Amino acid sequence: MANVTLTIDGQKVTVPAGTTVLDAARSAGIFIPTLCHDPAIPGFGACRLCIVEIPGMRNLPASCVTTVAEGMVVHTASEAVIEARRTIIDLLLANHPQDCLTCEKNGDCRLQDYAFMYGVRQTSFHGERKNHPLDDSNPYIIRDQNKCILCGKCVRTCQAVPGRSVIDFGYRGFNTRVVTAMDVPLGESDCVYCARCVAVCPVGALTYKPMAGKGRTWEMQKKSVTCTFCESGCTFELNIRDGKVIGITAKEPGPGRPLCLKGRLGLELLYVEKPMTPMLKKDGQFVPVSWAEALGLEGLVDRMKEVEGQP
Amino acid sequence: MTNPIGDIGGADFILAIGTNTTESHPVIGLQVKKAVRNGATLVVVDPRRTEVAGLAHHHLQLKSGTDIALLNGLANVIISEGLVNKEFVDTRTEGFEALKEAVAKYTPEYVAEITGISPGVIREVARGYATAKNATILYTMGLTQHICGTDNVLAVANLAMLCGHIGKPNSGVNPLRGQNNVQGACDMGALPNVLTGYQSVTLEDVRSRFAAAWGVSELPAKPGLTVGEMIEAAARGEIKGMYIMGENPVLSDPDADHVIHALEKLDFLVVQDIFMTETARLADVVLPAASFAEKDGTFTNTERRVQRVRKAIEPLGEAKPDWQIICLVATAMGYPMQYGSPAEIMEEIARLTPSYGGISYQRLESRSLVWPCPAPDHPGTPILHVGKFARGLGKFHPVEYVPPAELPDEEYPLILNTGRRHFHYHTGTMTLRTGALEEYYGREHLEINPADARSLGIADGDRVRVVSRRGQVEVTARVVDTVPPGVVFTSFHFPEVAINKLTNTARDPVARIPELKVCAVRVEKIA
Amino acid sequence: MAEVTLTIDGRQVTVPAGTTVLDAARSAGIFIPTLCHDPELTPWGGCRLCVVEIEGMRNLPASCVTTATNGMVVHTASPAVVEARKTIIELLLANHPEDCLTCGRNGDCRLQDYAYLYGVREAGFVGERHHYPLEEDNPFIIRDLNKCILCGKCVRACAEIQGKNVVDFAYRGFNTKITPAMDTSLSGSDCVFCGNCVAVCPVGALQEKGLRAAARTWEVKKVRTTCPYCGTGCTFDLNVKDGRVVGVTSCDGEVNGRALCVKGRFGYGFIHHPDRLTKPLIKRSGVFEEASWEEAINLVAEKLGSIKKEYGSAALGVLSSARCTNEENYLMSKFTRVVLGTNNIDHCARL
Secondary structure (H helix, E strand, C coil): CCEEEEEECCEEEEEECCCEHHHHHHHCCCCCCCCCCCCCCCCCCCCCCCECECCCCCCCCEHHHCECCCCCEEECCCHHHHHHHHHHHHHHHCCCCCCCCCCCCCCCCHHHHHHHHCCCCCCCCCCCCCCCCCECCCCCEEECHHHCCCCCHHHHHHHHCCCCCCEEEECCHHHCEEEEHHHCCHHHCCCCCCCHHHHHCCCCCEEEHHHCCCCCHHHCEEEEEECCCCCCCCEEEEEEECCEEEEEEECCCCCCCCCCCHHHCCHHHHHCCCCCCCEEEECCEEEECCHHHHCCCHHHHHHHHHHCCCC | CCCCHHHHCCCCEEEEECCCHHHHCHHHHHHHHHHHHCCCEEEEECCCCCHHHHHCCEEECCCCCCHHHHHHHHHHHHHHCCCCCHHHHHHHEECHHHHHHHHCCCCHHHHHHHHCCCHHHHHHHHHHHHHCCCEEEEECHHHHCCCCHHHHHHHHHHHHHHHCCCCCCCCEEEECCCCCCHHHHHHCCCCCCEEHHHEECCCHHHHHHHHHHHCCCCCCCCCCCCHHHHHHHHHCCCCCEEEEECCCHHHHCCCHHHHHHHHHHCCEEEEEECCCCCCHHHCCEEEEECCHHHCCEEEECCCCEEEEECCCCCCCCCCECHHHHHHHHHHHCCCCCCCCCHHHHHHHHHHHCHHHCCCCHHHHHHCCEECCCCCCCCCCCCCCCCCCECCECEECCCCCCCCCCCCCCCCCCEEEEEECCCCCCCCCCCHHHCCCHHHHCCCCEEEECHHHHHHHCCCCCCEEEEECCCCEEEEEEEECCCCCCCEEEEECCCHHHCHHHCCCCCECCCCCCECCCCEEEEEEECC | CCEEEEEECCEEEEEECCCEHHHHHHHCCCCCCCCCCCCCCCCCCCCCCCECEECCCCCCCEHHHCECCCCCEEECCCHHHHHHHHHHHHHHHCCCCCCCCCCCCCCCCHHHHHHHHCCCCCCCCCCCCCCCCCECCCCCEEECHHHCCCCCHHHHHHHHCCCCCCEEEECCHHHCEEEEHHHCCHHHCCCCCCCHHHHHCCCCCEEEHHHHHHCCHHHCEEEEEECCCCCCCCEEEEEEECCEEEEEEECCECCCECCCCHHHHHCCHHHHCCCCCCCCEEEECCEEEECCHHHHHHHHHHHHHHHHHHHCHHHEEEECCCCCCHHHHHHHHHHHHHHHCCCCEECHHHC
16 A cells, blocks of 8 residues: 655654554654543544644544545644644543543543643633433442533444444433433434443443442553353453452453453452352251252262271 | 651651751751741751851851760760759660760850850750750751761760650651752662661672672672872872762762862763762763653652652653663673663562662552552561661760861961752752743842851952962852851852862761861952 | 441451451442542541431441441442442542543542542532642642642642641631641741652642653553662652653552652653763873773773773772662672782771
């Protein structure tokens, strides 16, 4: 494939034709922030945080949907770019709850990262705010639409799974939000809780319900494991706090098959301190008995005890 | 130090001589403040009214360089008033009669004439020190940077032994050392007369043991030259080549112009440092070293505590840790020197050094160790001289007062005293490049008493020229009464106020320490 | 010393007489939250978060200032206690900025910890709020009095650790705040910027200026080491992010506890200063030129070797360093004696 050479922040970068400016910059180790971009589901261009300055172009194009051209000159951190990014963050924060205090995503939130990086301490806009009820209609995923920044990653991830498309954008303008068909709670939809949407959500709009209240992101140690329920070999992350596994989160789906729910269940079995005592029905009543008795091995055990100690 | 830093907070009486503790050793200063809060008596001996002097019950603002007279005066009162710890003197010391005789003439009245301190105060301080349950003596360069530095320290030791304030908790004779690893550098034998653990190079069996361990047939037996003597020898053309690692003698040594002249005369100078220091500029080769954050190792603090230094980041650019550079040079010169890590070097140190014999990285991982620590199961020795001195009996060394080498005269009527500031450190190589300290305290000034300022027509904030027989600097005057009349003070942190161009190279005959605390200068207002 | 035995959450706990209920509980591994309490500082009893229920006592006493007695029955997490703690947190949050988003202490804040622990998502009270200007006129410490919860730890640390008494409570009621004398900024006071108040502040009211702007608390790796300045040998943690030292924080040092001085805590900037030497330099015709290590080392070896050969070992001298490690000084001593063949080695112990 033909290569093109462009200049990004004064650095010559050569990439295959057709590459986006974002990918070209990242390949050269140049940082550009993104919220809606995901390498697995690219080309959305909605959040505009990845805008750059390209002399000769009108406005500031989104680098994730702009293809490189020979001789192109790109500035990824010019004054205009920084100011635009600050304004975008400012606008997002204008309708985002300020509850990092107790938010489960605190410490692992892109919006927070960029607000800190660009020094946007608080929003300078005041207006109507969303006030959606929390959707915790199912045991697996908590949806907080108030925190949603409409990046559409969950929608596109869900659509990428054959036969799913459980969620999509609904309504218009300020009322736009991500909804299930007929806007029913997730618990009443076709959702199978593969949680791929939770894995890609950049903010606190989608979080794992089983982990709510169990620890802050910075307290977690992560450990990758491969699921053993089926032959797909999906990988999960164990979330460990103070030496105890408190939750399992989705990572990459296995080839050709989505992450299913099974792999993340059964965590409680890890911490069953003492297996229950076996019960045997005697005279119509269950009574606790030893494992040996339950398995009918008593005679054998007795015999072994007899033999023990004999020459 | 004979006692741990933590002991200071528990003392009943603190005699702090020539130490600007709260500025130069702020965290040790906290212990002094703690002791005072708990009711201890604090006596500060310093020509300047420092912060710690402000906390003192008695601030003895003595004339510069008259410490021996004062210390002998205290001993005189203790002996003549029968406050000697007789049991300690009888069982633990020798030479008391000689001391008694020597200090007999240092009556408070006689001492008052020399030091400017009233006889009543001298008596009160002597009684306080002698009768305290646990009294500790702290000192730093204000006591030692004199031509009589060694005698000053002996006079301090005499006092402690007279009253038995040594070899027990919360007391002792405690020099507060000024640099992170000056204790360790001495312990490791970076001195001309000793190998590690103060094992003398003149002893045949010491040399042969080291020679065997180092795989050579013999080691040089003749003690080498001290810093000052090397500079002199270089100036005379006798030393032709020097290797300087992490030192900046151009700013730190007395008579800076002479140091520059001597180093320029060398055939070859290699300097290994983290910055292009004033000394490095004179080098033929400059080797980039790693900072403390970029290497593993140990530092030994002022209380002989060996503590770990841990690598936090990779060396910047091509910089290398000093230990690796030394290995490269040694190997290139035909002596293969290779270590996998500093831990291996410490194993070798422990094998050759009785006082470090029980020290290993494995032990240091969980906690620090205070030497002497001769064996792997030895807990370390926080307090020295318990029950017995190293030499057996503690010997009193009678010492006599001698005036400083250079006193004010008509041409140079003021005494220049030098030291450190709270916000800076040594030659400023590090603290002037922090993005914070120099922003807050970015300019040096000369402290001058209002009386002197008035007579010289100097107002606060005026630019002045300070001149001695050896050199001159320009600086801004700050008129303050924390310095007594006749004395001016500034620090040696700032290259633009290289005050060591002025200081005197006159040295103590034993320790070879220069008299940086006293030289004669004149101050002129710059029109 | 006499001992007392009490019951805490159904467990028998025996402690020396005079022990507080808080310490007794902690000695038994029972958690009680605190904001104003610090084992090194005088008990204060100000924040009331450590309240417990003690049978027979009126109200809920603060466990940090209540002495354990024989037979005492303590409940540390009864519904009344938990409700009281929630209300206290709600009241604190009622006048606390909601800016964890960019707060430098986010992730290392006790108020945040307890709000999360007790599920207090928002203040619950609406009223007047403080609007103090941010104090950032010195290069070391940022003071944001809007975040101050008036726990008084900084006041006590300044008095009892640092012995300076620079700050204290001023004004009354809602207007109460911590200030230096005459309500100046820190830089207008006697403050020596040891930062020991910052080290004890449980929230974001006092922050290290450089560190908290450079990294989020969860991004830093802490490496315990020894201070490179004076001979005291304080222990501290270097805070590292992406291979850069971004700050220094206190740990429990053997020599210094949590105390540090301005140089130790804020004097780390030299590590990444652009003036750092990063390549060997060789002076040619009076000008330094960059060289390879091999070239530089070979030149040093050759020059030192030829001086030794021509003029003898006595013509060589070495200055080792009071700034370098023991291991490096040892090697320098070995090098001087073995390779150069002289005892001409010293360092600036006398300066």
